[in-house]
Structure formats: C-alpha cells, structure tokens
Amino acid sequence: MTLLQRLWIYQAERFPLAKTVPLLACFSAASITLSAVLSGRPLPALSAYLVGFFLVFILFFQMRVADEVKDGEDDAKYRPERAIPRGLVTLRLIVSLGAVTIPLGILLAQIHGAGLIWLLALTWAWLTAMTFEFGVPAWLKARPVFYLLSHMAIMPLIDLLLTGIEWLPHGSATPALWIFIALSFSNGCVLEIGRKLWSPENERIGVDTYSKLWGAKRAAFIWLGFVGVSAVLLIGVGVVTGFPLAFILIGLLGFLFCIYAARRYAINPTPKTEKQMDTVAGLWVFGCYATAGFLPLALGGLP
Incomplete structure (x- = not known):
C-alpha cells in the first residue's frame, strides 16, 4: 500500500474523520457563536470560524498523537492489532505529522491576533503535561478517577481558546x-x-x-x-x-x-x-x- 492508503486506514481506525469533523465543526462554531450571543455582539467574520475549526482539529489530532506516545508500550503488549503495533504506520510518522501541525497552529493564532497565541500556548502546556502523565504515571494509573478528571481538564481550556476567538478582540469574556x-x-x-x-x-x-x-x-x-x-x-x-x-x-x-x-x-x-x-x-x-x-x-x- 502507498503511504496515503495507509494513512487513510489509520484515520479510519484511530481518528475517524467522518465522526470527528462534524463534532468539531459543531463544537467550534457553537463556542464562537454563543460567546457573541451572550455578549450581545454581532457574529464574527467567517475567518474566525475557520480559525476555530482548524485549531480545534489540530488540537484533537495532537491529543490522538499524544495517546499513541503514552500508550505505545501497552498497545504493543495488549493491543497488537492497532495500527502502530501491527506496522501499518510507525510511531515516528504519526509524531512527525503531529509536529507539523504545531507551526500551523501558531500561524492560525497569529493570523487571528488579539493574543490568541497565549490561550493556545496554555492549552499546549496542559497537553504536554498530559502526554507525560504529569510526571506521575504510576500514581495516575492507580487512580482512574483522577486520571479522568486531569485529562478532561483540557476540554475547558480548548473551549476557552475557541470562545477567545470571539471575545479576545473585545477585551474580556462575559x-x-x-x-x-x-x-x-x-x-x-x-x-x-x-x-x-x-x-x-x-x-x-x-x-x-x-x-x-x-x-x-x-x-x-x-x-x-x-x-x-x-x-x-x-x-x-x-x-x-x-x-x-x-x-x-x-x-x-x-x-x-x-x-x-x-x-x-x-x-x-x-x-x-x-x-x-x-x-x-x-x-x-x-x-x-x-x-x-x-x-x-x-x-x-x-x-
């Protein structure tokens, strides 16, 4: 198979676009729209919605990459049928694709301006900490509830980033x-x-x-x-x-x-x-x- 064919199979198994794209489009557009509605302001331009969608898409793909990194050993041992352990694609390739999205995210945030880059940096900081299990992987693994709550804390940060696309140019959120x-x-x-x-x-x-x-x-x-x-x-x-x-x-x-x-x-x-x-x-x-x-x-x- 060609590289594109293998990547297409990978996305179907690990990052299904058919399910992910509609959900992320709804999530990003709803966040931006509600921020405007609650503040009594007109909706922002289409460019704001495009920035929001592509940023959240990048972040969710990066979360998938982070999972591949931190779960690599367990996948090889207990889930050999997954894409990376069975050799469909390499971990190095997926990490490289994730790395490519970093400058893209920076470019999108800088194009939008208004300090959006700092909210993106905050989200990336939490994602990095998640990837390395906050430095206490064994402690978190033994406490699934803390694991769940610490990892899901990235969702409010992503939403703060998305709503910030609308409210940052106006100074503050309602x-x-x-x-x-x-x-x-x-x-x-x-x-x-x-x-x-x-x-x-x-x-x-x-x-x-x-x-x-x-x-x-x-x-x-x-x-x-x-x-x-x-x-x-x-x-x-x-x-x-x-x-x-x-x-x-x-x-x-x-x-x-x-x-x-x-x-x-x-x-x-x-x-x-x-x-x-x-x-x-x-x-x-x-x-x-x-x-x-x-x-x-x-x-x-x-x-």
Whole structure:
C-alpha cells in the first residue's frame, strides 16, 4: 500500500474523520457563536470560524498523537492489532505529522491576533503535561478517577481558546460564558466514559475500561450522572440566554434517551449495547453544543 492508503486506514481506525469533523465543526462554531450571543455582539467574520475549526482539529489530532506516545508500550503488549503495533504506520510518522501541525497552529493564532497565541500556548502546556502523565504515571494509573478528571481538564481550556476567538478582540469574556465552559468539561467526561463502557467479552487484560473498574451497572450509572450534570449546565445556558423552557425541553428529552440507552447497557452489556453507548455519548455531546450554540441564535435572532 502507498503511504496515503495507509494513512487513510489509520484515520479510519484511530481518528475517524467522518465522526470527528462534524463534532468539531459543531463544537467550534457553537463556542464562537454563543460567546457573541451572550455578549450581545454581532457574529464574527467567517475567518474566525475557520480559525476555530482548524485549531480545534489540530488540537484533537495532537491529543490522538499524544495517546499513541503514552500508550505505545501497552498497545504493543495488549493491543497488537492497532495500527502502530501491527506496522501499518510507525510511531515516528504519526509524531512527525503531529509536529507539523504545531507551526500551523501558531500561524492560525497569529493570523487571528488579539493574543490568541497565549490561550493556545496554555492549552499546549496542559497537553504536554498530559502526554507525560504529569510526571506521575504510576500514581495516575492507580487512580482512574483522577486520571479522568486531569485529562478532561483540557476540554475547558480548548473551549476557552475557541470562545477567545470571539471575545479576545473585545477585551474580556462575559461571566456567563463559564457555564458553557463547564459544560465542555462534563461533556468530555461523557465522551471519555462512554467510549470505555465495554461488554465482558471485549474486556482484555492490560486495557483499562470503566466497565471493568466499576462493573457495567455502576459504570452506566456514573456515566448517566455526568450526562445529568451536562443537562443541568445546558439548562443554565438556556437561562442566561433567556430561553430556559426550550433548553429544559431539549435537555429533558435528551436525558431520557440517555437513561434508556444506559439502562439497556447496564441490563445487558453486549457488543451491540457497548457500541450504542459510544454512539449515544457522541450524539448527546453533539446535541448539547448544537443547542447551546445555535438555539439562542435561532430563537432570538442576531444582536
């Protein structure tokens, strides 16, 4: 196979563009739009949205590269079927591609200006610390909850960067925006736990999952707890934007759907319900950002 063919297979397995691009486009556009709506300002130019999308795409790809680095030894030992251990691509190639995106990110931030480079640098600093497990890999590995929370803390930083594209040129963010940034943290936990709720037959030695850590029922309940936190924060966005009833309705309907999915998985954790939990987690997060970012705009119109 050619290099491009191998990279195409790699993205399908490890960084699926068909799922990633729509979610990141919604996430970045919603963050920028909501910042403008909450501040009562007109929407920024299309260039701001393009900068936001490409920056968040770069950051998420870099997070994938970071995972390949820190999980390399475990993958070779316990997951030899993955792209790098089986020799589809080399770790050096993937790290090189990640390194190439660094000057691209700097260029995008500098083109936008307004001090955006400093928020990007802050996000990269946290990502670097995550890659090296904050210098305490054994301590974190023994404490999965701290591992989850420390790694998901990058989500609010990314959201601060995205919203900063809109508010930095105006000096400061509106305090109400912190509700949305907190939503990004809880939604990060929803995604991370949701993708690690496995069926018993898919569990394997050396691979940490939340279903193995807590058991399927308890893990589903904890996942649902984070969904509930996200729902409350989503309603909070509705309150500060002036449309609480619409947000309550959407949040409640989405939460009920998540209850249904979590209950099915908890009762019968099969490969099918495992896959459904991953899908539902993604749909919930996508729905949260679409609702928070665009519903106030649709109901209230442009400032």
